[in-house]
Amino acid sequence: MKNDIQSEAYLRMLKIRGFEQAVKQLVTEGEVPGAVHSSVGQEAAIVGACMALADDDYISGTHRSHGHPIGKGAQLKPLMAEILGKVTGVCKGRGGSMHFTDTSVGSIGESAIVGGGIPIATGAALTAQVKGTGQVALTFFGDGASNEGVLAECLNMAAVWKLPVIFFCENNGYAAVTPAKDSHGQPDVARRAEGYGVPGVIVDGQDFDAVYAATQTAVARARAGEGPTLIEAKTYRFDEHCVGLFINGAYRPAEEIAHFMSERDPVTLYRNLLLDGDKSEGDLSEIEAMADGLIQEAVSFAKESAYPDPEEAFELVHANPISIRR
Amino acid sequence: MKNDIQSEAYLRMLKIRGFEQAVKQLVTEGEVPGAVHSSVGQEAAIVGACMALADDDYISGTHRSHGHPIGKGAQLKPLMAEILGKVTGVCKGRGGSMHFTDTSVGSIGESAIVGGGIPIATGAALTAQVKGTGQVALTFFGDGASNEGVLAECLNMAAVWKLPVIFFCENNGYAAVTPAKDSHGQPDVARRAEGYGVPGVIVDGQDFDAVYAATQTAVARARAGEGPTLIEAKTYRFDEHCVGLFINGAYRPAEEIAHFMSERDPVTLYRNLLLDGDKSEGDLSEIEAMADGLIQEAVSFAKESAYPDPEEAFELVHANPISIRR
Amino acid sequence: MTESNTKRMTYLDALGLAQREELEGNPDTIIIGEDIALYAAGGAYGNTEASRIRSAPISECGFAGMAVGAAITGLRPIVDLTIANFIYLAADPIINQAARLRYMTGGQFKVPVTYRASMWHSQANAAQHSDRPYPMFMNIPGLKVVCPATPEDAKGLLKAAIRDDDPVIVFEDNDLWGKKGDVPLDTEFVVPIGKARTHREGSDVSIISVSGCLRHALKAADDLARDGINADVIDLRTLLPLDNDAILGTLAKTGRVVIVDPAHRTMGAAAEIAAILVEDGFDMLKKPVKRVVTPDVPIPFSPPMEAPLYPNPEKIAAAARELMA
Amino acid sequence: MTESNTKRMTYLDALGLAQREELEGNPDTIIIGEDIALYAAGGAYGNTEASRIRSAPISECGFAGMAVGAAITGLRPIVDLTIANFIYLAADPIINQAARLRYMTGGQFKVPVTYRASMWHSQANAAQHSDRPYPMFMNIPGLKVVCPATPEDAKGLLKAAIRDDDPVIVFEDNDLWGKKGDVPLDTEFVVPIGKARTHREGSDVSIISVSGCLRHALKAADDLARDGINADVIDLRTLLPLDNDAILGTLAKTGRVVIVDPAHRTMGAAAEIAAILVEDGFDMLKKPVKRVVTPDVPIPFSPPMEAPLYPNPEKIAAAARELMA
Ligand SMILES: Cc1ncc(C[n+]2csc(CCOP(=O)(O)OP(=O)(O)O)c2C)c(N)n1
Ligand SMILES: Cc1ncc(C[n+]2csc(CCOP(=O)(O)OP(=O)(O)O)c2C)c(N)n1
Ligand SMILES: [Mg+2]
Ligand SMILES: [Mg+2]
Numbered sequence A, B: 001m002k003n004d005i006q007s008e009a010y011l012r013m014l015k016i017r018g019f020e021q022a023v024k025q026l027v028t029e030g031e032v033p034g035a036v037h038s039s040v041g042q043e044a045a046i047v048g049a050c051m052a053l054a055d056d057d058y059i060s061g062t063h064r065s066h067g068h069p070i071g072k073g074a075q076l077k078p079l080m081a082e083i084l085g086k087v088t089g090v091c092k093g094r095g096g097s098m099h100f101t102d103t104s105v106g107s108i109g110e111s112a113i114v115g116g117g118i119p120i121a122t123g124a125a126l127t128a129q130v131k132g133t134g135q136v137a138l139t140f141f142g143d144g145a146s147n148e149g150v151l152a153e154c155l156n157m158a159a160v161w162k163l164p165v166i167f168f169c170e171n172n173g174y175a176a177v178t179p180a181k182d183s184h185g186q187p188d189v190a191r192r193a194e195g196y197g198v199p200g201v202i203v204d205g206q207d208f209d210a211v212y213a214a215t216q217t218a219v220a221r222a223r224a225g226e227g228p229t230l231i232e233a234k235t236y237r238f239d240e241h242c243v244g245l246f247i248n249g250a251y252r253p254a255e256e257i258a259h260f261m262s263e264r265d266p267v268t269l270y271r272n273l274l275l276d277g278d279k280s281e282g283d284l285s286e287i288e289a290m291a292d293g294l295i296q297e298a299v300s301f302a303k304e305s306a307y308p309d310p311e312e313a314f315e316l317v318h319a320n321p322i323s324i325r326r
Numbered sequence C, D: 001m002t003e004s005n006t007k008r009m010t011y012l013d014a015l016g017l018a019q020r021e022e023l024e025g026n027p028d029t030i031i032i033g034e035d036i037a038l039y040a041a042g043g044a045y046g047n048t049e050a051s052r053i054r055s056a057p058i059s060e061c062g063f064a065g066m067a068v069g070a071a072i073t074g075l076r077p078i079v080d081l082t083i084a085n086f087i088y089l090a091a092d093p094i095i096n097q098a099a100r101l102r103y104m105t106g107g108q109f110k111v112p113v114t115y116r117a118s119m120w121h122s123q124a125n126a127a128q129h130s131d132r133p134y135p136m137f138m139n140i141p142g143l144k145v146v147c148p149a150t151p152e153d154a155k156g157l158l159k160a161a162i163r164d165d166d167p168v169i170v171f172e173d174n175d176l177w178g179k180k181g182d183v184p185l186d187t188e189f190v191v192p193i194g195k196a197r198t199h200r201e202g203s204d205v206s207i208i209s210v211s212g213c214l215r216h217a218l219k220a221a222d223d224l225a226r227d228g229i230n231a232d233v234i235d236l237r238t239l240l241p242l243d244n245d246a247i248l249g250t251l252a253k254t255g256r257v258v259i260v261d262p263a264h265r266t267m268g269a270a271a272e273i274a275a276i277l278v279e280d281g282f283d284m285l286k287k288p289v290k291r292v293v294t295p296d297v298p299i300p301f302s303p304p305m306e307a308p309l310y311p312n313p314e315k316i317a318a319a320a321r322e323l324m325a
Helices: A005-028 A043-051 A067-072 A077-085 A117-131 A149-161 A208-223 A254-263 A266-276 A282-304 A309-315 B004-030 B043-051 B069-071 B076-083 B117-131 B151-163 B208-223 B256-262 B266-276 B280-303 B310-314 C009-023 C060-072 C083-100 C135-140 C151-163 C213-226 C245-253 C268-279 C303-309 C313-324 D013-027 D058-071 D084-098 D136-138 D151-163 D211-225 D246-256 D269-280 D303-309 D313-324
Strands: A058-061 A109-111 A135-141 A163-170 A200-204 A229-234 B058-061 B107-110 B137-142 B165-171 B200-204 B229-234 C006-010 C030-034 C053-055 C078-085 C112-121 C145-147 C167-175 C182-186 C197-200 C205-209 C232-237 C238-240 C257-264 C288-296 D006-010 D027-034 D051-053 D076-083 D114-119 D143-146 D167-174 D181-184 D197-200 D205-209 D231-235 D239-242 D257-264 D290-294
Touching: A005 A043, A005 A077, A005 A266, A043 A135, A043 A163, A043 A229, A043 A266, A058 A117, A067 A109, A067 C182, A077 A282, A077 B266, A077 C245, A109 A117, A109 D058, A117 A135, A117 A163, A117 D058, A135 D027, A149 A163, A149 B151, A149 D058, A163 A208, A163 B151, A200 A208, A208 A229, A208 D136, A208 D205, A208 D290, A229 D027, A266 A282, A309 C303, B004 B043, B004 B069, B004 B266, B004 B280, B043 B165, B043 B208, B043 B266, B043 C213, B058 B069, B058 B117, B058 C238, B069 B076, B069 B107, B069 C083, B069 C245, B076 C145, B107 C060, B117 B151, B117 B165, B117 C238, B151 C060, B151 D211, B165 B208, B165 C009, B165 D257, B208 B229, B208 B266, B208 C197, B208 D006, B256 C135, B266 B280, B266 C197, B266 D231, B280 C313, B310 D231, B310 D303, C006 C009, C006 C151, C009 C078, C009 C151, C009 C167, C030 C060, C030 C268, C060 C078, C060 C083, C078 C151, C078 D058, C083 C112, C083 C167, C083 D084, C112 C151, C135 C145, C135 C238, C135 C268, C135 D136, C145 C232, C151 C167, C197 C213, C197 D084, C205 C213, C205 C245, C205 C313, C213 C232, C213 C257, C213 C313, C213 D058, C238 D136, C245 C257, C245 C268, C257 D006, C257 D114, C257 D313, C268 C288, C268 D076, C268 D257, C268 D269, C288 C313, C313 D231, D006 D084, D006 D151, D013 D027, D013 D076, D013 D151, D013 D167, D013 D181, D027 D058, D058 D076, D058 D084, D076 D084, D076 D151, D084 D114, D114 D151, D136 D167, D136 D239, D136 D269, D143 D151, D151 D181, D197 D211, D205 D211, D205 D246, D211 D257, D211 D313, D231 D246, D246 D269, D257 D269, D257 D313, D269 D290, D290 D313
Parallel strands: A058 A109, A058 A135, A135 A163, A163 A229, A200 A229, B058 B107, B058 B137, B137 B165, B165 B229, B200 B229, C030 C053, C030 C078, C078 C112, C112 C167, C145 C167, C205 C232, C205 C257, C257 C288, D027 D051, D027 D076, D076 D114, D114 D167, D143 D167, D205 D231, D205 D257, D257 D290
Antiparallel strands: C006 C182, C145 C238, C197 C232, D006 D181, D143 D239, D197 D231
8 A cells, every 4th residue: 555645545434434334244243232323424524534633633523433533543453343342342342332432543532422522622622732732632523413502612612712623523414313404503513613713614525635625724723723623524424323223214315315325425436536646446456455354354353352251340440449339 | 650661661770770779788788698699780781672572471581680570570579578588579588689580570580500591481482482372582691601502502493493582692791700701712692693593683782772672673583483583782790790799809990890880871871861852850750769669668578578487498399299308 | 990991012102102192182292302203212293283393403401491491381391311311411401490490489380391311221332321310310309200110100100290290200211112011091091100019919028129120020029939938029110209108118018128229339219218218117127128239330331241230130039038048 | 647737727728728739739730610710719729820720611511521531631620610500511521421431441541530519508599509419429430429528628638539530529518618627738638538537436326427517416416425425426528439337337336327418318328328327237227327418398598498407416416316215
C-alpha cells in the first residue's frame, strides 16, 4: 500500500465497510450478543473527519460506534473480539458494540446514551486547553442526538471558552425510525451553531474530500485557539437502524435507499475518484486485499478468543478499589 | 382608574414595584423566611408581555417570581401572605417566594429550578393545542436560564409541533453575579431561536409599548397555529440578585447601575410617556394611590394572617392520597 | 374473573392494550415518546387521533417536563422513556417538578402523568442500557412507583397509573415482555396501586419479590416444596407506597424472610423492605433477613459475566434453605 | 495531631481550604461551577491561574459531563453543583458516564472527578431547594459518596475526594457551613473514604448518624447520659462504600441501634444501614432498629411546617429511651 493520504483513507473506509459486513455475518451466525448498529454508508464522513485529526487528538462517538475508532486507526482484532464479548476485547468484554473505546488511538469512548459523547469530547478539549497540549477533540453524533439539550450547552460553553473541539454531526436523515424532518424545527443542524457563536458548516458526507477539507479547517481553527466548529455531514445509513431489527412499517422510501446505494455509496464514489486520479486498479485491489485480510484475521482472532471468567465482573470497578458487596 | 390599557399597564407596573419595595422592607424587619429576588427594573418587560395575553392564557416563570403573577393580574394579598409563609398564602405556605402559582389568573408556576418553567409552559401549550382551546402559554426565563439545554429542546419541539408557546427571555445582563457576556457564545439569546426554526425577536425591555407590541405579534402567531416565538427583552435588574445578598466583589459597574436607574427606569419612562400622551398628573396619582393602597392592604393581610399548623405539612402531597410514612 | 373475560397475551401486549384502552377511553390521554408511532413498546393505539400520539425528538428532559405542564393543565400524558437508563436525563422534571408541584402550589394542581421505563438487563447491552433505577425514585415523596411482574399486572397497573391523579413511574421488566399470561379484557380492570399480591401461600419461609424476580421466586418455591419447605411468595407490585401490611403479614406467617430484588445490593428496594421488617416486625423475626440481589458492579456486556449476577431460582432457594437450617 | 497544627474555622472555610490546597498543590486540579469566581462556596482559590477556575454558564448537564471528559484525559475536576437539587440535571453524566466509564472500557480510564453538592434545608427554601439526595447515588456502583459532618471531616473528605481516582460526590450539609471546629492545617491531611468515626463511646445504645445529624446525636447522647444511658455515637462519614465493620462493631457493643438520617424515610440511607444490621447482625440485635428520619413529604416552605420534620436531639433521645425500656 502506498503510504499516502488517499490510500490510507480508502483503506480505512474499506476497513469500516468490511468490519460491518463481517459483524452482520456474525450476527447471522448467532455469535453476537446484544445490539449492533452499522456505519455502512457513512464511511466517508467518518474517515474524512478522522483523517484530518492527528493521532493523539481525541474522538468520542455514539451507539453507531464501530466506524469511529476504525476511522481513527484502531486495530481491528480487539474491536472484533469486543463485539463477541471476549476477554481479548478492547474493553475486556465489559463494553460491547456500543461502547468501543481505544485510548491508544485517542478514542475516548462511544456512548450508548445518545448525546453522551458530546460533553465528554468537550471536556477532553478543556484538558487540552488547560494543559496546553495542542490537542483537538472531535465528537461524532447523529441528527437525532442533536436534539439533546446537552449539545446546545456544550456548543455554548465551547464558544465561551474557545475550546478546541469539533462537533461533528453525521446527519443520516433518521433517528431510529423517525425522520429528521419530523423532529427538527428546521432541517440543518449546522444552523443551530451560530446562535451559540459557533460557526456551522454543511458538507456532503458522501464525499471524502469535502469532509476532509472542512474538518481540516475546523482543526486549524481549534488549534489556533479560535474555538469550536460544528460540521454537519449530510449522509445516509444503508442498513437498518440496528442489525436484525424488525421494523413495523416502512419509515423510509425504498427508492431513497436504492438511490443512495447505487448513486451515493461513499466507497464507490471514492474508488472512482481515485481511479480518475493517479491510482490504478492494481493499486486499489492491493488495498482491498489488505482490508480483507485484516478483517479475516480479526474475525478469526475474535472467534478463537476466550470468554471472560465470570469472576472478572468484579474487577476494574474502581481505580482506588473498595470491597465489592455482592 | 380609567379602564384602558395604559392605565392598567401602569397600575400593574406600580403593583410590582410597590410589592417588591414592601417585600424588601419586610426582609429588613426580619419577617421573610428564605430568599427573595426582586423584579424592580424589569416591570415593563413583564407587564408588556402579560398584557398581551388573555386572562386564561398560561404563564410560567422563575425564581425572580413576584412580578409575573402580579403582571398577569393576581391578587396581592395571597401573594404577600405566601412570602411570609402564612396559611392564607396563595400556595398555603408550601411554596414561598420562589414558587408563586395562581391558577386563577393562568399562573401555572414559578420555578426555583432555573429553566424549569420552560417545559412546563411548553406542555401547557400542548394541552391547548390538543384540546383546541385557543389558549397560549408564555414562559418567562432569564439570560442565565437560556443556557439550560432544556430551552433548546423545547424551542425545537415547539417548532416541530407548532405549539402556541412564547419563550420570553428577560435578559437583564446577569445570572446572579455572572455577566451574560461571560456565559454566552454570542450576546443575543433571540438569535438562538432561528436554529430551531423559531423566529427570534429582540425588544427594548424598558419600553412597555415595544414589549407589548412584540408579544401581541407572537400571541397572534401562536393563536393562528403558526407556532412559537422567542422574544428577548433587554432589561436590567435594579436590585441585587437576591435581596440582602452580600456580594463579595463588584461584578457590575456602579455607573451601569446608576445609568439604568436614572435614565432607563421603566416605570418613570412609562409615566413620562403617559404624560406626553393624554394622561394628566391627576390620572396618574390616582393610579399610584390605588397601587399603594393595594400594597398596604396586602402587607397588613399577610402580617395578620396565621402560620400554618405543623400538621398541615402532611397534607396535599397526593391527589389520590396514600398514607404518609413519617 | 371468569375464563371468558381473559385472554392469553404477552406482557408487552398487555401494556399495549392498557394504553389503547386508556387512549380510546379518555380524550385527555396522550402518549409521548421517541419513535412512538412506529415501533414503541406496546404500540397499538387504536382509534386515537394522531395529535395524541407524539413521536418526540430525542429530548428526554424536555418532553418529560412538557408532560408535567400538560398534566397540570388538563391532559393525562403517558411518557414512554423507553430504556430505563434514559430516565436520568428526565430526573429533574420528574423529581423537582412532577413529584412536588401539587404540594408546592398548595394543592392548586393535580399532576396525572405516567412515566414508563423499561428495564433492560440480561441482554448483553452493558451498563448504559441495563439499569434498574426504581430504588432512587422510592426516596421521592409525591411520586408513586410500580413494577408489574405479570401480564395481568402490567395491564392493571399501567391503567391504574394512567388513571391516577398523581405522577406514577411504571418500571417494566424488559425480560418479561415476551412472557405470556391471562389478562382481563374488562376495560375497567385496574390493579390498585399500593397493594402487594400473594402468589403462593406457605408457612415456613417468606419470599418477598420485586419486579421480574417473581418467576424465579415461584420456581424456587417449587423446588423448596420438594424438600417439604412451604414458601409464602408475595410480589410487592408497588414500591411506592410499599404495602407494609403485606410485608409484615407474610413475616407473621413464617418468621423468616428472603427478599428478592434485581437492583444492586446497596440501597436496592430490598434495603427498605429489610428495614421495615427489623423496625416493625422485629419480634416476629426468627432469623436474619436475607437479600438475594445484584452485586454492586456496573452490568458488564459479555454474557458469561452478566448472567450470573442476577437473582435466580437457585440463589433464592439456597437463601431460603439457609434460613430453614 | 498537635494543637499547633490545627486552626479553628468554619465548615465552609474548611471546604475552601481543601480546594485551595488541592488547586495549588496539583496543576491538574480545576474547578467548575456557576458564579464560582465570585461567590461560590468555599471560594479562596489562592494562586490558581484563572484558566483552572471556570465560572460556568447555567448548564449543569453539560459541565458535569465535560468534567468526565476532562477527568479521563488527565485533569482532576471539582464540579460545584451548588444546591443539591440541581444534581438531578447532572444525573445522566454522573450515573451513565462517570460511574461506569472505567468499568465499561475495561480499565482504560480512571475518572477522578469530584462533585460537590450542598444540601440546603431548614432554611425556608421549599422543596426545589431542600433535598438530601445522597440515597439515590448509593445505589450506583462505581461512585463513592461522602457526607462530612464536621469542619475537620469537610476538609479531609473533600481532599480525599479530589485525590481519589474514582468519581466521588461530596454532599455537604449547608446547615453546617457556619459551624466551627478545629481543622488540621497539614496539607497532606486527608480523611480516608470508607471509614466511619466514633465520636462517643458507650455500651447501652448505638446512635449511627448520617451527615449533619451528628450534632443532634451528640446532644441526644449528652441528654441520655444524664439518665445514665451511655450512647455509642458514630458518624458514618462515607455512605458509599459503607463502613460495615463500624456498623456491626457498634451493634456488638450495645445490641440496640438508632439510626439518624436527614433523608426521607422510604429508601433513605438509614434503610441500607438497617438492612445490614438485620442481615449480618441479627444475633446481636436485642431490640428493633429505630430510624429517626424525615417524613415522606416534600419540604414545605413555611418554617412552622418545615422545622419539625427533621431529626432533632429530642426525637433521637426518645427513640433511644424506647430501646432501653
Ligand atoms: C439518551 C438516549 N435516548 C434514546 C436512546 C435510544 N436510541 C438509540 S439510537 C437512537 C436514535 C439515534 O439517532 P441519531 O442520533 O440520528 O443516530 P443514528 O442512529 O442515526 O446514527 C435512539 C433514540 C438512547 N440510546 N439514548
Ligand atoms: C438548575 C439551577 N441551577 C442553578 C440555580 C441557582 N441560581 C438561582 S438564580 C441563578 C441565576 C439565574 O440567572 P437568570 O436566568 O439570568 O435570571 P435572573 O436571576 O437574572 O432573573 C442561579 C444560577 C438554580 N436555581 N437552578
Ligand atoms: Mg441519524
Ligand atoms: Mg439574568
